[in-house]
Amino acid sequence: MMAIVFATLAGSAAADPPRGETDGEVVERGELTVAPSRRPIRAVVVDNALGDVRVEGHDGDNVSIVSVKHAPEVDTLERLRVTLVTDPDGTVRLTTALGDGRERPLAALAGLRIDLTIRVPRAARVEARIGSGRLEVKNVDGGADLDAGAGSIQVVNVAGAVVARSVDGDQRFTTVFGDLDAHAIDADLALDTIRGRSLSAQIHSGSIDARRVASRDVRLYAIDGDIHVDAETGGGGGGPWRGAIVVSSLRGNVEVAVRSTVRLKVRARAGGRVVFAGAASRAGRDRWVEGQFGHAGRPSQLGTIRLESRYGDVAFSVVNP
Amino acid sequence: MATPVLDDRELVAACQRGERRAMEAIYHQYKRRVFGLCHRIVGPGEAEEVAQDVFVRVFRGLGNFRGDSQLGTWVYRLAVNAALTHAGKQRRRAEIGDDDHLAQVAAPAAMQRDPRLSDRVEAAMARLPAGYRAILVLHDVEGLSHEECAAILDCRVGTSKSQLHKARGKMRELLGPALAAERDLGRHAGVAAADRPAEAE
Amino acid sequence: MNCRTALDELTAYLDGELDAATASAVRGHLRLCPACRTVAEDHAAIRDGLAELERPDPAPAVWAGVLARLGEAEIDDARRSRWARWFDRVRPHLLPAGLATAACAAAVLFMHLRSDDAGGAPAPSASTWAHDAPQGPAPSRREAAYGGGQRRELATQVPVEVAPPPAPRPTVDASAELAGEVARLEEVFRTTTAELLPLARAEQRGAAVQRFDRDVAALEAAVVRAPAGKARDQAWHALVSFLERSALGEAAARVAVNR
Structure with a gap:
């Protein structure tokens, strides 16, 4: 039997008053804790089209939710709802909604929002969707599946598979231990310290800036934007690295630096210039430039790198770690 | 996150401990529903008194709230009961000659003053028997389902449906001319969309 | 009918x-x-x-009145005898347990005590409707x-609109503005797709063109089929992502379709 709480998160016995009113704005804060029943809480699913979502892992076994509602006046505030459903399989679902308030149509969304801050057991998987606010996920080990339309996505210190999609909201990932798959249409992607089996990041228009990337299979694509990669080939476990890096932009520049001591086979082509380790090569759209770097490891442990830019430049360099 | 966290059950528990903020939260959560219901069942003159009575019952009765129904349903039940009991007393007072009260409930002045249908609807509802007013408020004004109405009114779902049917019929009797005018208006505005019902299929 | x-x-x-x-x-x-x-x-x-x-709002004085009356009631409680309070406490348990006799006895015993009508929700009785039935002979x-x-005489033969049943009350995206934002994002997907499609198709050679067209058709159908919301967004992302990879000449594009 699943439990449903219409968590108008109706204030609390908190030290702060449940509702405050300043010039032209009413703010209400509500708090709620969900303890696991028969099974531990394994997943938290959040859908909030009305504001920010911040999810943070903690060492406890419960889920706690703080909602802060903002509205121009009390009538509208009362139409903002947070619904909580706990499934017996250990999934906690949170949805925000704008009650239809038949007595009066809503004039505008201006000044109207619900922000959710959710603490979840560290091992839980997070699924979250926002509209145009900020989506932040931090310190969870169960991976994340994140959607933001015009909103931004920020992921910090997450283990497990991470999938992120946005339309025109920027995405930033810092310290992801797991596979990462990110896609955005019109946005910038920033990645720092990504260590998983595979990393796939793709944008239509915008830039990709990836630093300290140590995933074994890296694929970064852009149609209209530059891609900068600073990769490591340590492989994480200290053993020989055998992986692939594919970076391709249609109209932007590609710049890749690899910290590596292993053998790397690099192929590149560009509509503009191809620069290998500071030396420019004669380039052409259909002419591949190839090079080998590093001496360590057997040929079977070769890393392969393919870099392309149809209309821009490609630059590649190896940095000794 | 330093402060305690509460759901409905905990909110109730906090009220039982006499925690003022929890009580206030419950009051704000339900005040418009309770007052709206009282306003329409007992009329504007005594709605505040009855709503006050309802909340006193809510807070005094929270100790017996077992949580086997939604808090909202329980609050509605208390409100409907208090309002209907009060309306019964009003009727008995009216029977022994309280003409002022009748005039107030019927609100004929409002009917003449404001041409909007919703105002006439409001005035017509004031002339209905209180039981009909209750089902109209719960179902049509508050938008509750028949299942919820039945739980609040402690009757069967079928009874809730048939009461609503009768109540709307009674409203139609009371609103006769206003509805005819509304129809004419609608006809002038809506001939072009004459076949719209088919689209709704 | x-x-x-x-x-x-x-x-x-x-x-x-x-x-x-x-x-x-x-x-x-x-x-x-x-x-x-x-x-x-x-x-x-x-x-x-x-x-x-x-839905009218009660005056702020109502809350003050509630607090005042609760205070009075609690002072009354303090003045009442221990037995009366005990009876109030056990009363809800006595009746359901079938101890009607005990309850009656207790009721007789404490009849002199002021009854407290604030205890719990009195169940609305079945007489609710009868009690409030229209006066006079029931129609x-x-x-x-x-x-x-x-x-009434029939006013006209012109077919008129009968309002269709109301749509289920919306719970999310109730405002036009939210719907407008959703429409704007869809438009971004649409224009991006339109821009990418010729670029991606031009990359295909020979039999790959037909396969590409089939893949695009399948992905577009998935967008149309997906209910608005997360599923539709994801279907759009899959389509755009496939087109981007195809435009870049990535053989891996097919993987995205099959995924």
Whole structure:
């Protein structure tokens, strides 16, 4: 039997008053804790089209939710709802909604929002969707599946598979231990310290800036934007690295630096210039430039790198770690 | 996150401990529903008194709230009961000659003053028997389902449906001319969309 | 369907509670019968008029009054005897347990005590309706509901609109502005797709063109099929992602389709 709480998160016995009113704005804060029943809480699913979502892992076994509602006046505030459903399989679902308030149509969304801050057991998987606010996920080990339309996505210190999609909201990932798959249409992607089996990041228009990337299979694509990669080939476990890096932009520049001591086979082509380790090569759209770097490891442990830019430049360099 | 966290059950528990903020939260959560219901069942003159009575019952009765129904349903039940009991007393007072009260409930002045249908609807509802007013408020004004109405009114779902049917019929009797005018208006505005019902299929 | 049946089903029809076949029969009858149509229009107008009523706000003094009365009641509690308080506490458990005798005895014993009507929710009794029934002889259901309409002459033969049952109350995206934002994002997907499609198709050679077209068609169908919301967004992302990779000449594009 699943439990449903219409968590108008109706204030609390908190030290702060449940509702405050300043010039032209009413703010209400509500708090709620969900303890696991028969099974531990394994997943938290959040859908909030009305504001920010911040999810943070903690060492406890419960889920706690703080909602802060903002509205121009009390009538509208009362139409903002947070619904909580706990499934017996250990999934906690949170949805925000704008009650239809038949007595009066809503004039505008201006000044109207619900922000959710959710603490979840560290091992839980997070699924979250926002509209145009900020989506932040931090310190969870169960991976994340994140959607933001015009909103931004920020992921910090997450283990497990991470999938992120946005339309025109920027995405930033810092310290992801797991596979990462990110896609955005019109946005910038920033990645720092990504260590998983595979990393796939793709944008239509915008830039990709990836630093300290140590995933074994890296694929970064852009149609209209530059891609900068600073990769490591340590492989994480200290053993020989055998992986692939594919970076391709249609109209932007590609710049890749690899910290590596292993053998790397690099192929590149560009509509503009191809620069290998500071030396420019004669380039052409259909002419591949190839090079080998590093001496360590057997040929079977070769890393392969393919870099392309149809209309821009490609630059590649190896940095000794 | 330093402060305690509460759901409905905990909110109730906090009220039982006499925690003022929890009580206030419950009051704000339900005040418009309770007052709206009282306003329409007992009329504007005594709605505040009855709503006050309802909340006193809510807070005094929270100790017996077992949580086997939604808090909202329980609050509605208390409100409907208090309002209907009060309306019964009003009727008995009216029977022994309280003409002022009748005039107030019927609100004929409002009917003449404001041409909007919703105002006439409001005035017509004031002339209905209180039981009909209750089902109209719960179902049509508050938008509750028949299942919820039945739980609040402690009757069967079928009874809730048939009461609503009768109540709307009674409203139609009371609103006769206003509805005819509304129809004419609608006809002038809506001939072009004459076949719209088919689209709704 | 005849008038009587149609009118019996009218409230359920207007509230969208009928199954499709019965609703269709009611609608059909309303098309044929101007008298019933008039009744239906009136009922729809009443339903809508009620739905538009405002929900008034109580004056701030009400809360102050509640607190004052709670305070008074608690002072009364303090003044009451221990036995009276004990009885109030056990009363809810006595009756359901079938200890009616004990309750009666207790009631006799404590009859002198002021009854406290604030204890719990008195269940609305079955007499609720009877108690508030219309005064005078109760009209039959038919008379009560349709009396006026049946007597009126038919005003016109022009078919008029009977408002369809109201849509289920929306819970999310209730405002046009939210819907507008969703539409804007869809437009971004649409223009991006339109821009990428020729670029991606130009990359295909020979038999790959047909395969590409099939893949695109499948991905587009998935977008159309997906319900609005997360599923639709994801279907759009899959389509755009496939086109981007195809435009970059990535053989891996097919993987994205199959995924």
